[in-house]
Amino acid sequence: xxxxxPIFLQVAELLETAIIDGSLPEETQVPSTNELAAFHRINPAxxxxxxxxxxxxxxxxxxxxxxxxxxxxxxxxxxxxxxxxFADQYVQPLLAQARRLGIGAExxxxxxxxxxxxx
Amino acid sequence: MSTVVTAQGVTKRFGQTTALDDVSxxxxxxxxxxxxxxxxxxKTTLMQILTGQNFATSGELSVLGQHPYENDEVLAGVCFIKxxxxxxxxxxxxxxxxxxxxxxxxxxxxxxxALVDDFQLPLRRQVRKxxxxxxxxxxxIIGLAARAPLTFFDEPYLGLDATAxxxxxxxxxxxxxxxxxxxxxxxxxxxxxxxxxxxxxxIDRGKILLDESAEDLRTELVTVSGPVAAVEQxxxxxxxxxxxxxxxxxxxxxxxxxxxxERDRVTGLGLELxxxxxxxxxxxxTSTSNGAGNLRTxxxxxxx
Numbered sequence: 001x002x003x004x005x006p007i008f009l010q011v012a013e014l015l016e017t018a019i020i021d022g023s024l025p026e027e028t029q030v031p032s033t034n035e036l037a038a039f040h041r042i043n044p045a046x047x048x049x050x051x052x053x054x055x056x057x058x059x060x061x062x063x064x065x066x067x068x069x070x071x072x073x074x075x076x077x078x079x080x081x082x083x084x085x086f087a088d089q090y091v092q093p094l095l096a097q098a099r100r101l102g103i104g105a106e107x108x109x110x111x112x113x114x115x116x117x118x119x
Numbered sequence: 120m121s122t123v124v125t126a127q128g129v130t131k132r133f134g135q136t137t138a139l140d141d142v143s144x145x146x147x148x149x150x151x152x153x154x155x156x157x158x159x160x161x162k163t164t165l166m167q168i169l170t171g172q173n174f175a176t177s178g179e180l181s182v183l184g185q186h187p188y189e190n191d192e193v194l195a196g197v198c199f200i201k202x203x204x205x206x207x208x209x210x211x212x213x214x215x216x217x218x219x220x221x222x223x224x225x226x227x228x229x230x231x232x233a234l235v236d237d238f239q240l241p242l243r244r245q246v247r248k249x250x251x252x253x254x255x256x257x258x259x260i261i262g263l264a265a266r267a268p269l270t271f272f273d274e275p276y277l278g279l280d281a282t283a284x285x286x287x288x289x290x291x292x293x294x295x296x297x298x299x300x301x302x303x304x305x306x307x308x309x310x311x312x313x314x315x316x317x318x319x320x321x322i323d324r325g326k327i328l329l330d331e332s333a334e335d336l337r338t339e340l341v342t343v344s345g346p347v348a349a350v351e352q353x354x355x356x357x358x359x360x361x362x363x364x365x366x367x368x369x370x371x372x373x374x375x376x377x378x379x380x381e382r383d384r385v386t387g388l389g390l391e392l393x394x395x396x397x398x399x400x401x402x403x404x405t406s407t408s409n410g411a412g413n414l415r416t417x418x419x420x421x422x423x
Contacts, residue, residue, distance in 0.1 A: 001314055003394035008334060034297070037296055038296070042314045042315070043314065043316065044292065046334065049334075093386075
């Protein structure tokens with residue numbers, strides 16, 4: 001776990017990422033709070049807070065007596081949200097650093113095109 | 120959640136020395152608390168008072184709803200694992216475990232046996248012939264298997280190697296998850312336990328410096344570095360705990376509301392923003408020459 005950010009948020013994000021990349025498909029069961037706590041070596045109450053946030057958000061839902069499951073439609077919803085955050089989280093700092101180094105917009109675009117072409 | 124311990128204005132004096140100075144706090148049920156502070160800060164004294172092994176000079180105290188001193192009902196629910204626990208002269212390891220089984224109503228014999236295996240403790244060896252690490256392991260096993268509703272671990276792992284400590288943390292977490300209870304973990308190895316504890320109590324010179332959720336602390340504390348003028352702008356909205364300077368470059372440890380908006384503002388000023396670990400925070404708060412008093416005067420005259 002990273003320093004400086006609440007652990008429960010990081011737990012929620014890890015689950016979200018697993019849902020987005022398909023390793024936690026919709027309508028499958030997610031690991032229990034205790035399993036998450038043991039795996040990440042964190043306090044179970046903190047793990048529970050992360051899971052509960054996703055429940056409140058409608059990403060996970062609870063099957064009484066069984067556990068937590070990924071909601072139908074969760075993947076598309078999370079993907080949409082991450083796309084919205086992408087500009088702020090990645091493009092903004094990229095531009096800030098480029099500006100510091102005197103890299104102009106055109107040069108930056110050609111760098112991206114070049115890398116993209118290599119793939 | 121309910122409260123298992125309430126301390127109200129607890130003071131303890133030893134002659135001229137004030138070990139605990141008007142300390143007030145509560146411990147929440149089924150929470151893992153980190154009791155942190157330097158040597159001599161008053162941690163052990165506090166735990167002794169909470170477990171009925173010492174008197175407070177003054178103040179109100181309630182443990183599991185009652186006063187702990189010579190109170191069998193309370194003490195049956197309390198387990199205190201000390202750094203330097205002594206055992207009767209000719210006790211073997213298995214005798215110590217049997218004594219613990221008789222003492223603690225919640226004792227789990229199977230769990231104890233599994234822990235003995237984990238820590239590779241020789242059951243028939245005399246306790247006084249155990250190595251320092253093995254003696255610590257014995258304490259840890261008793262503290263875990265006792266499953267007491269209120270368990271204190273006071274520097275439980277002197278001499279335990281990194282592997283054995285990890286076993287302790289893993290077993291503690293797993294068992295706590297299955298059998299929630301109130302745990303107070305006093306340790307100097309703060310980095311190792313910072314993700315395990317839910318609530319932090321920091322004591323310095325007999326006073327409580329911090330009484331806060333560990334998650335809140337993670338976001339409230341940052342190190343900001345960059346040109347003086349920009350750092351000043353950020354520091355104006357926060358409490359300044361520490362400052363280092365190299366030419367025009369300043370690195371300040373700040374405590375305040377660093378939500379995403381404020382973080383954007385800080386990086387927008389061209390400053391580097393870095394997290395502060397719990398261990399760094401404790402070092403910062405307790406290394407000033409006159410402790411709590413300096414908190415408010417660190418760096419500048421008036422940080423507010």
